[in-house]
Each structure stands twice: as C-alpha cells, then as structure tokens.
Amino acid sequence: MTRKKKTPEKIVLPLLNALNSTSLFSLKSSLDDNPLFISNNLKHELRDYQMDAIHHLDAVLNMKDADQRNQLMFYMATGSGKTDIMAAIILYMFNIWNYQCFLFTTNTTAVVDKTIDN
Numbered sequence: 001m002t003r004k005k006k007t008p009e010k011i012v013l014p015l016l017n018a019l020n021s022t023s024l025f026s027l028k029s030s031l032d033d034n035p036l037f038i039s040n041n042l043k044h045e046l047r048d049y050q051m052d053a054i055h056h057l058d059a060v061l062n063m064k065d066a067d068q069r070n071q072l073m074f075y076m077a078t079g080s081g082k083t084d085i086m087a088a089i090i091l092y093m094f095n096i097w098n099y100q101c102f103l104f105t106t107n108t109t110a111v112v113d114k115t116i117d118n
Helices: 014-021 048-061 082-097 110-117
Strands: none
C-alpha cells in the first residue's frame, strides 16, 4: 500500500498579502531607500529583501490602524539574515520612533552577541 504524500499546509499571512497587493507608491514609508543611520551602523550591507522587510515594517507602523498590530513576525529562512534585520530594526526604532530600551529573549546568548557584533 502506498502512502499519500502530505501536502504542505499553506500559511495565511493577511498583512503581508495586503502589503504586497498595495502599490508601493501608496505606502506611507518615511524611509529613504537605504537610510544612513542603518547603512553606517551595520557590519553587513542589507540585501534588497531585507530592506523590503524594513520598509514593510515602516509602512505597517505608519498605517492608521497600527495600534491593532502590536505583534509582528518576520517569517524567514535559515541564513536569510534575521540577525542583521533585527539590528536594523533596533536602529530604525531608535532613530525614527525614539525607542530607548530593547528586550531580547533567547535560549542562548549567541543571538544577542551576534546582534551586538552586527
């Protein structure tokens, strides 16, 4: 008897779908293509898709119903530069939104150490 192949479960991401279906010209992003406060303070240059993630975050935070979205997730593959994005988001939140305190919760100190290095 042959086994049926499992079909991968489709993940529904309504906010990302809404952002991707919206014209980039209508997104209220206050960021330049690559802000100096990010590029001057990171060890690595951000790739296009990483900068897109920062622009999507900026657009979401500037939406009129942003208060309803107090939890966001970056769904990214291994090796895609999540730590670099985290460091860039810290710079973004510090420079644009004047956040002063950031909390890391990890099961090891490796991610925190890597973020500090970046």
